Amino acid sequence: MRLQNPIRIERSLGDTEASYFLPSRESGVNDMYLHLGFSAQPQTIRRDRVANAWAILRLKHPLLACNIEMHDYDDIRFVLMPYTSPESVLHSANENIFYRQGTKEELIDSYLNGPRTLSAQRLSCIFLSQESDRSHSRRTHPDGPVQSTQGEDWFNYDLLLCTTHFIGDGMALHQCANDFFTLLSSNRSTEELHDILKEQWQIRYGSQFSELSLPRSLEERLPQSSGRFQRAVSIVDFDLSQGRLLGGHSFSRRKGNDRRTIVPTVAFDEDHTRKALKLCKSHNVSISSALFAICNIAWARTRNDNPDLPVMMYSALNLRPFLTPDELNDSYWFIAISYFNVILPGFLPASDVEKTFWHRARFAKEQSTRAAKHRMLISRSREMAKERGVRARRWAKEDDEKASGTRIPSPPVTATVMERPPSTALIGLSLLGNLDGIYKHTSFPQIKLHTLTTGSRQRSGAMLLFGYTFVGKLWVSLGYDENGFEKGLVEQFWKNVLTSMEELLL
Template identity: 60%
Template sequence: MHTLSSTPSRLERKLGDTEASYFLPSRENGVNDMYVFTVPLPLRRVYLHLGFRASAFLMNRQSIALVWSILRIRHPLLASSVEMHDYEDVRFVYAPPSSPEDALKLAELNLEYRTQTKDELLHSYLNGPRTLSSNRLSYLILSQSETKEVTSDSDSDSGSESSSTTTETAKDLSEYDLLICATHFLGDGMALHSFANEFFSLLCSSDVKGLQDILSFEWQEQCYSRASDSLLPLPMEERLPESPSNLHRLASRVDFLNSQDKLIGGQAFPKKKSPERETVVPTVSFDEERTKKILKACKAHGVSISSALFAICNIAWAKTSGVKWELPMMMYSALNLRPYLSSPSRQLSDSYWFISIGYFNVILPTFIPKDDLTKTFWHRARSAKDQSSAAVKHPMLISRSRVMAQERGARARIWAKEDDEKAQGIWKPAQVTADSGSKPAPSSPRAPSTALIGLSLLGNLDGIYKHARYADITLHTLTTGSRQRPGGMLLFGYTFVGKLCVSLGYDKNGFKDGVVEQFWDNTLQCIDELLV
């Protein structure tokens, strides 16, 4: 058996600005730790989850551990840790496994089997002690329901190729909950869902012996034969096309600052302080027939469901608030930057586990007319589409994303240092000094730039999940999200297995009583009344 005598036992690289901006706030309580969760259907209002049904024969522990170990080798950041030397020097550290057997043992240390219900699993992840840490950047939890569903031979034989399973795998079907946990600085939503698809595809591709052979092959290729300097994927900032000149970099910063000055928003949920954070995630899943009608209505009005959800939130908030309508409403969303990254040869086979997102904002009027609300809604949906398209197609998108990453990284380092000093009792506010005869320079008041809510709009996830590759596993529902900071809120919208899902993750104790609940009810009412 080969060992790692020819390659380093320790590899490391510094976190990029975007990675640092997510790592530093996560240190204390796991803010933004991501997950995909699986539970059974049917459902209407539920928590963040993904659901599937499979046979115990297929979901045996040895196979799960082998798949997990293979993927940790293919995507080394999953098996890495983080070392923080100072605020400017935070590093991923990866110790490649010394053998396939070592890889399997390390994977099993980060794999857990439970019999908890979906609510227990989700509550413990969102509100309990942090599952992840600087020494554990990813974790897998598989929970099996104690009840089984036994299918008859006639039920399991539908005449299609996807149902041609053995008697052992077709007869005893169980409900499983799979919780895939990863820190947000490790990757983004696209990485998380691509991983879930790869997990199920690999699990259904071979038996235990075949998976053992794949593990040995992957270890040989990735840990023994591959050049050590290509093992860890590069940060986003090193993948973005370079600025052609110093003048271009200067112009990029001026453009970024000007674009930030145009962000105007004066709407915010009223907050309250609470000693304890409690994240809840009410979720609604629409059946396939209703989803088709919603998508058809959006197409008829020339918008996507994502643009429509901006307008839905806009109208729902106007109905909830009813005050300060003279100030516009601003919402923010993440922008997938993967299509814009440069692709040198080493990145063609690189892991997709790295974070690659930018940000854009949609600003809409807050007031709503007393009549013809439907016309106003579709007009604002088209406005959201225009603003989203303008952000994606802007000629300065790359430079804006680079400067934004630098700004976020710098702010995160300042805030992290301040938080640490406060925890140590040594923090002092900055002293402002001025000459006795000087007068403060006049400054024009800046327009408010408060964002009401963030929207994570994942689109049609059936484009990522290749269901035909794992026909022996029936995926029911997917819901994804992250641990929230106190007073945090994020709305998710996506389509999965032909069903539109909308969920709202928020800190129940961080907002004035009843306001968020009223907003959520108005959101669902607007979907029922306007998306027709």
């Protein structure tokens, strides 16, 4: 069973995809990772089972297996060379699976701070690691020691699912990990998994081959505006909304040091998590809204140089519910996010901190809800994508000209520029919600997940706070460049985040 005369499949990157691809070229800025710690029996994660499961996913979700070709700043393309046989799918999957020894910290550190793993020719891969000393990695199930019918012990393993950001977002990462573990943990034999691979190959490259396509871009799937007047209104509305972004607080940065990203992570036990969820519900807010207020309080306790100016924070907005269906592709691997901002007061009263906290959590919820339900959401998302694409192309061109020595500095601007209020963001928050709604733990009984960490390779001086619930626990982590900020500043802020959570939320 082989495909004759394979056809090259390609499409251009949309503005959002280009805005993530162009900065990634040199050192992998924004390359994502999802770490999952789990326990399993060795037979469950044998190389041939892992390869077949990964191959099935790469076949179903073609952006995972694409290459990138860049012909110009305005001509960047995904390229897929169709697999000639199921065996070629399996071979490609195996080339993008790496087994390692070591701890999760070593695995994550190598990915974040070592040489770039991904490239224009490798948009995804997975790492699997087991602690080298099996005697220390055995797991005991809460109901007692877990053994297979063959009497095999369970051991601790770490999975790193790595992809570039321009092929997807956090929701795609988590759904993909759930599907991977479901395949791996199924009762099907490895041979039966390979039969699924053959069936999926036949569906895509058999009789329906003429309809094979790559997932459409975000901009193609956003509902289209109609008429010049509506488009003009969209531009004016976007400019006005951007002009209302006020923020006068930021972390003092240090330049000239090599970037080193660390991700301190804390998981609160199930009792504290239930208390926090119950407390948030009683105040009519979510954990996500509360975390905006926590960061606001923590920053005021860390440094409050400009109490008269507001604190601005940003977060990602999931656009998947608003997209038109992709009739030729049912893959969930594509990027579908925009951004919104939450602006809170910069001062902290000397008394009634608890009352202030819940008030600001409700204010954060109000702003988040307004952003997600605004009647101009689609047009604002489209204009933001366009602006990000233009900016990324301009900066990429400037960087390339500097690197080649052909950059000609722009002449100085002599016109009088009206001074605008500051619009600096303090920090970004990635608020993933309840991930136990995505991970169907009962669907993979041969695998017990217990730890989750996520993030990306960063620019120098970058920072992003993550908040989510997983396996019944509330998790918070802070990914930041420890060499990019004033010494001790971020560490004090992180300490204040945790103590503020214990005081006000837990």
